[in-house]
Amino acid sequence: MSPRHQHTEAPMSVKIPADVDQPDKILYGLTARQLAILAGTAALCLWLLLTLGPLVPIPVLVAVLVPVVAAGVVLAVARHDGMNLDRYTLAALRHLRRTKERVTAAGPVQPPPAWCRMRGRLPEPLRLPVRAVRDDGVLELASGGVAVIVRAGTLTFGLRTPGEQAGLVAVFGRWLNSLDTPVQLLVQARPVDLTGLADHITQHAPALPDPALEQAASEHAAFLADLGAEHDLLIRQVLIVITGHVPSSPPAPALPWRQRKRHRVGRDSAAAVALRRAAEAEQALAALAIPAEVLDAANATAIMTESLSPGEPSLVDNAAPDDVITHRQED
Template structure:
């Protein structure tokens, strides 16, 4: 901490990773200290119990694998997660149900109940309702609104444009009065609907060479869909309001906050719009069924593709 020369204020550095765990001993977190301390206690207890039966060198050689595993669990990280958390997540995933069914299903089909593997489990979707204006009811957890955002190329912008983007995004964050979540999703894309549409529209072109070029482009799209698994990215901003009552028409600050966030992002140079009820339902359905590719088809033949 240092003193600022003007005004007598104090300034301190704040880490960029605000979720970073506190270090309590030798630059180790409480979780790491607990893992290493517990492993050390187990080894010491085993040594004290077997010191009259096993030579110390033999015990030391036998304890090296156990100590190495404990050190790896405590210190090694992969993709930002420690090995103990990854192991716990793998165990949960292994014993979790593989299939989910809606809660309102009357009875479990006999064939599904007797089939091998994990039986289906009720899917606990926190969404209890979606209004036509896009307001999502979360039961006793308030309401939420969803914003679809585009992307910009920050690396190709000039220094002045980069500063303007950062300043505009900072103004958007400073104007928040509720929690938000920025979600980036990757979905599989199906090019076949677009290829079929281009192929069918080719005979209507005024020139034979244009018609042949359109057919060639349709064949290229079909071949690309067969050879590769294409992905497209979707950026969503979810605005939450935990205290909102969805039955009160005047108590929808989530939608008002979402409109303000969308306006601020648009002013900063991003494409942003608040999704209505049908669009929110489509997003949730796609998230619940990731194995179903999203068909890629332009509504307008003159529409310019910006975000895919």
């Protein structure tokens, strides 16, 4: 083929808008919240000027107004960790007012008897976002909805040709456009331990038929052990959380057991819809050559346990909630 007919495909570039969740700018690049804070600061300064102006000298009045203006401007313009400083301040105040201790309790914690002196505040009940994990892996949320977790792999996008990249983006875009419920894409970096793999290779190396293979396996096991000892290794995990909404039934006079049955039926239907959407997400990712699986109850519980205490060793030999404990295992 002559050079005239040869052409190279240009690298694919997709323009993604940044800060799509940011509030709209109303005036001079400021949002409505920022304008309200500045207007309140201006009104406070005007009131101080009219009240204290005839009574105090100008230097004293300036010394009073400057901190007020500075505080208003900082609250309106400054940001901390991507959050407006006024919201960050309110969140910090709410955090300081709340009790830090949490206990597992079905209702409010009862105070101790009057004769028992207690220092500090009473602990508050621990409220987790997940109320229960069903046998099919569906999470029953405390807010009343359901959720299903899909664990997905990754692919090397940069090593694909521009045509392949365009095809991958098109398939992924079609899946995103097919979503009609909130979906969360969570990317976790979890520590990985290569000790078990190195021990497995060392244990099975003598069974290899050739001494050279045994030596190579032993050297590879030593390399894995040194790699895990010298570096903090991380593995990337992608989780897709698909939520489902339980339809609210219109209020009607009914017996309590009928209301509970109606709510259970609605939750089961929402769980079935969430599982179907999770299966569709698994098929869509399979078209991208990305391995994915819908997590069952055991894997979903393990994922949530790891998320609550990342990096800590998981407990072993725990009884399931429905297991009957007949005896205690002696050491």
